[in-house]
Structure formats: structure tokens, C-alpha cells
Amino acid sequence: MMRKTLPLFISPALLAAVLILVLPRLLRTGAHRPDDHEAGVDTYREVYALAKRTAYREVPDEELIAGAANGMLKVIDRYSRAYDPKQWQRFQRRSEGRALGVGIIFTRLEGGVRILRIMPNSPASRADLRPGDKVIAVDDDVLPEDADATLLQTMLEGATARKIRLKLEALSDGSVRTVTVVRGTYATPSILTQWLEEEQVLYLKCSRFHEETDEEIARALIAAEDRHLAGIVLDLRDNSGGSLSGAVGVVSAFAHPPVVVVAAHRDRRVDYPPSASPVDMETPLCILVDEHSASASEVVAGALQDLMRGTVVGTRTFGKGVMQNIYALRTREMGVKLTTARWLTPSGRSVQQGAGGGGGGIIPDVFASRPKSEESLLGEWWSRLDVPDELVALMEKDESRVHIGPRFRDSQLAVALKVLKGEPVLEAVSGS
Structure with missing residues (x-):
């Protein structure tokens, strides 16, 4: 047997009276009940006061605040961090290439x-x-x-x-x-160039990516248009990354795909198209990488590899497949670098260490290792790029310096030059 449910009617006047009498009390009660955010702020203030009052040495406010922010950001990942005012100024100049x-x-x-x-x-x-x-x-x-x-x-x-x-x-x-x-x-230039006369190859050493790296690459390619180019070597070894826009611009100089790199945020996906018209889409290209090539270097190597625009030569790259955004804080002359997305190559690959259970990084098309004995030789050769010939001759005669000779080619570069010529590579094995 079903019971009848009677409708409940409350007069508007009674409802208004209840709201007027009860709601302010509820709001006051809620205002004094700290949520997690307020409790966290209170904890920070308490620790800050203790440090200022009782620490055995006095620490400037900027250092304490940056330290607290860094402690928070380390929970996210090892790449997120805060910059105190001096660090922030240096970082801004460096990211702008200044x-x-x-x-x-x-x-x-x-x-x-x-x-x-x-x-x-x-x-x-x-x-x-x-x-x-x-x-x-x-x-x-x-x-x-x-x-x-x-x-x-x-x-x-x-x-x-x-x-x-x-x-x-x-x-x-x-x-x-x-x-x-x-x-x-x-x-500060991020590109040093060398014309390899015997091989008729343009060698481009990219030390880091900043806002003007793509323009430097474009100028170097345009300056070489009058030469009979047999190939181009883009050397990204020991390049730990830098500006994403600079990396996108470098890829754009060699190819014109619909997408250069994809940013996978928590709640959305952002496709980055080419940022400029290509300068050279035809000349054979090799990209040199090693275990120190990371972040923006991997964006460039991964995109050019996916697009089959160049052959990647060297060893597996570092494997930094996340990107950071830079934020200037409103309250102080400080800044924050915060990881906000994973990035993917045009084909959807992630290079992040541990992604998909793998070791991460870009796997080269042609594997070529660098002997330890060549470390000092390579450093000396890099130091001579864009240096006048008469000064290079003096450097070679100086007994206190490493002698490399005018036709020095390190092992990995030698492999890249063979790949450009279409010669068999005996020193290397497939990177697959």
C-alpha cells in the first residue's frame, strides 16, 4: 500500500525571514574556517616568521621567498623553479639572447x-x-x-x-x-659557422636556442646560397635547449609542415605551426646529437627526423619531453619557470624519460659514438670557429694548446659527412 506524500508549502515571507536570520551566521562561520589554501598560506607565514626571528644567521627576504617558492615547485618536477631578482635579470637576458x-x-x-x-x-x-x-x-x-x-x-x-x-x-x-x-x-650569437671547403659542406654549430636563433640560421643559409652546397651539418651536441620559439624557427628554415611541435597541456592541445617561410628545403641535411642534446634541441631533431628532412647522427639524446612557461611575478621583481605541458613530435612521439616505459630521447638514424680522447680536440675546434685564419695559425703553433690540424674532423662529424656523401658508414650502426 502506497503512502500519500503531501506537498510542502513555505510562504515567501517565511523563507525570507530564515535567510535574513541564518545566512549571515553561516557566512561568518565559513569565513573563519580556513580551507587548504588558507592553511598553507598561514603555514608559510609561520615558518617565515620563525626563520626571520630565530635562524642563526640573517637571510635576505628575497632569498627566503625564492627558497620557499622553489620548495613548492620542486614537488611538480625538477625543471620548475623560481628566480630571485638577480637570477631573474640574468635569466631574462639569456632567454632573449642578450x-x-x-x-x-x-x-x-x-x-x-x-x-x-x-x-x-x-x-x-x-x-x-x-x-x-x-x-x-x-x-x-x-x-x-x-x-x-x-x-x-x-x-x-x-x-x-x-x-x-x-x-x-x-x-x-x-x-x-x-x-x-x-x-x-x-x-649573444647562438650559431657559429664553418665552411668545410674540401667537403663543400656548411657546418652550423648551435650552442643554445634563444629568440633570435632562427634569424641567425636564416642569415647563415642565405649567405651560403652562392656556394655549391653539397650538404649542411646542424650540430646540436652539448646543446641543452632554450627558447621554444627559436627551435620552431630553426625547423621552419628547413621544412614547412602543418605542425612543428605539439604541446599537450592538462586540459588542451596546442599545435605550433612553422613561424617563417623555409630558406632551404632541398640541400641534404645531417643533425648531430649526443646525450647532452635536450629540450629544444630534441624538438628540432625530432621534427626534422619525423619529416624525413634530415638524418639524425650521434647518440641517444637526453630525453626532456616537457616544456616550461615563464611568469613574471607581480609582487616582486622575481620570476617563475613552471612546467605546463608535455611536448610531442609531429608524429605524436614523446621523448620524455620514462614515457611509455622507455628510456626517452631521440634515437638517431645512424648511431655514432664519440671517443673520450676527442673531447679536448672537439672543444679546441669549436673555439676556433669564426676566428680569422691568421689567428688560427698562431693557435696551432702554440705549444700550450691542443694541436688539431686545419682539417680536423671529429668521429661523429666524419660519420655525418659520409652520410651526406652517400658513402657506407662502417664506424656506425643503425640506431634502431
């Missing part, structure tokens, strides 16, 4: 510290400075006889723009002159 200084690379050579390379569009490039000049004094400080490049670099560093007087001895005739250079910010 540095603070005069724009000179020095080396110890011929009994002193000499100018090895002058950065284009730097303060030094606007002064009467030449590669090979020996530095005798900085302002009124005479360099000691045993001074090295590191000491001189330290003497020229500083956070403010100012005039610096350099007393120099010319390499050509030994004449002495004093040159004034104004310290300031300048663009």
Missing part, C-alpha cells in the same frame, strides 16, 4: 691574453678592436704576466654600463694603443 659586458671572447696565446672573437653588434664591435690584440691593461690595472682569459673576463664584468679603457698591443706590428669601450647589453 648579455651584459663588452662582447669579447679572450684566449691566452703568444705570451699574453688576446682577443679571440668579437661578438657582432656588441660594444666591442663598435670600438677599434681586432682579433689578435693583446691586452696589456684594463683602465690603470696592468695584467700580470700569468693572467688568463678568466681573470680578464672577471675584470670586465659588472652590472652597470660604464666606459672601460683597454691598453692593447697589435698582433700585426706590435704597436700599442688605448681603446675605450662602453660596457652594455648586446645580443
Whole structure:
């Protein structure tokens, strides 16, 4: 037998009275009941107060705040972090491809510290400075006889723009002159080039990706258009990454696919198309990688491999398949780098270590290892890129330096050159 349910009627006047009397009390009660977020903020304030009041040494507020933020971000992953004001300024300059200084690379050579390379569009490039000049004094400080490049670099560093007087001895005739250079910010090149005459190959060494790397690549390719190019080597070894936009731009210089890289966020997917028109889609291309090639380097190598635009040569890459966004904090002159997405190659591959149970990284098309004995030789060869021939000749004669010879090719580069020529590669095995 079913019971009848009678409808319940409440008059509007009674309902209004209940809301007026009870709701404010409920709101007041809720306002004093801290949720997890408020409890977390209270915990932070309590720890901060303890540290300021009772720690055995006084720590600046910026360091305490950055330390607290880093402790929080480490829970997410090892790539997320906070920057205190000084670190934030340096990070911003680096990500923009800018540095603070005069724009000179020095080396110890011929009994002193000499100018090895002058950065284009730097303060030094606007002064009467030449590669090979020996530095005798900085302002009124005479360099000691045993001074090295590191000491001189330290003497020229500083956070403010100012005039610096350099007393120099010319390499050509030994004449002495004093040159004034104004310290300031300048663009740091991320691409060094070398024309391999015998092989007719353009070698591009990319040390890091920043906002202007794609423009540097484009300029290098356009400058080589008058040559009879047999191939291009893009060297991403020891390149730990950098700007995603720079990486997308580099891929765009060689190919024009619908998608260069995919960002898989928590709640959405973002496709990154090419950022510019291609410069060279035809010349045979090899991409050199190693275990230190990471992040943006893997974006480039993975995309060009997926698109079959180039052959990847070397060893398995690092395996950093996540991307970070950069946020400037509103409350202080600080910043945060936060992992916000996984990235995928155009074919949908993830290179993240442990993804799908694998070791991660880009597996090269042609495996080629680098002997330990070549580490110092390769470093010396890289230091000579874009250096005038007469200075390179002096470097080769210097008994204190590693001798490599004018036709040095490291093992991995030698394999890449054979691949470009279509020759059989006996030193390497398939990377599959």
C-alpha cells in the first residue's frame, strides 16, 4: 500500500525571514574556517616568521621567498623553479639572447691574453678592436704576466654600463694603443659557422636556442646560397635547449609542415605551426646529437627526423619531453619557470624519460659514438670557429694548446659527412 506524500508549502515571507536570520551566521562561520589554501598560506607565514626571528644567521627576504617558492615547485618536477631578482635579470637576458659586458671572447696565446672573437653588434664591435690584440691593461690595472682569459673576463664584468679603457698591443706590428669601450647589453650569437671547403659542406654549430636563433640560421643559409652546397651539418651536441620559439624557427628554415611541435597541456592541445617561410628545403641535411642534446634541441631533431628532412647522427639524446612557461611575478621583481605541458613530435612521439616505459630521447638514424680522447680536440675546434685564419695559425703553433690540424674532423662529424656523401658508414650502426 502506497503512502500519500503531501506537498510542502513555505510562504515567501517565511523563507525570507530564515535567510535574513541564518545566512549571515553561516557566512561568518565559513569565513573563519580556513580551507587548504588558507592553511598553507598561514603555514608559510609561520615558518617565515620563525626563520626571520630565530635562524642563526640573517637571510635576505628575497632569498627566503625564492627558497620557499622553489620548495613548492620542486614537488611538480625538477625543471620548475623560481628566480630571485638577480637570477631573474640574468635569466631574462639569456632567454632573449642578450648579455651584459663588452662582447669579447679572450684566449691566452703568444705570451699574453688576446682577443679571440668579437661578438657582432656588441660594444666591442663598435670600438677599434681586432682579433689578435693583446691586452696589456684594463683602465690603470696592468695584467700580470700569468693572467688568463678568466681573470680578464672577471675584470670586465659588472652590472652597470660604464666606459672601460683597454691598453692593447697589435698582433700585426706590435704597436700599442688605448681603446675605450662602453660596457652594455648586446645580443649573444647562438650559431657559429664553418665552411668545410674540401667537403663543400656548411657546418652550423648551435650552442643554445634563444629568440633570435632562427634569424641567425636564416642569415647563415642565405649567405651560403652562392656556394655549391653539397650538404649542411646542424650540430646540436652539448646543446641543452632554450627558447621554444627559436627551435620552431630553426625547423621552419628547413621544412614547412602543418605542425612543428605539439604541446599537450592538462586540459588542451596546442599545435605550433612553422613561424617563417623555409630558406632551404632541398640541400641534404645531417643533425648531430649526443646525450647532452635536450629540450629544444630534441624538438628540432625530432621534427626534422619525423619529416624525413634530415638524418639524425650521434647518440641517444637526453630525453626532456616537457616544456616550461615563464611568469613574471607581480609582487616582486622575481620570476617563475613552471612546467605546463608535455611536448610531442609531429608524429605524436614523446621523448620524455620514462614515457611509455622507455628510456626517452631521440634515437638517431645512424648511431655514432664519440671517443673520450676527442673531447679536448672537439672543444679546441669549436673555439676556433669564426676566428680569422691568421689567428688560427698562431693557435696551432702554440705549444700550450691542443694541436688539431686545419682539417680536423671529429668521429661523429666524419660519420655525418659520409652520410651526406652517400658513402657506407662502417664506424656506425643503425640506431634502431
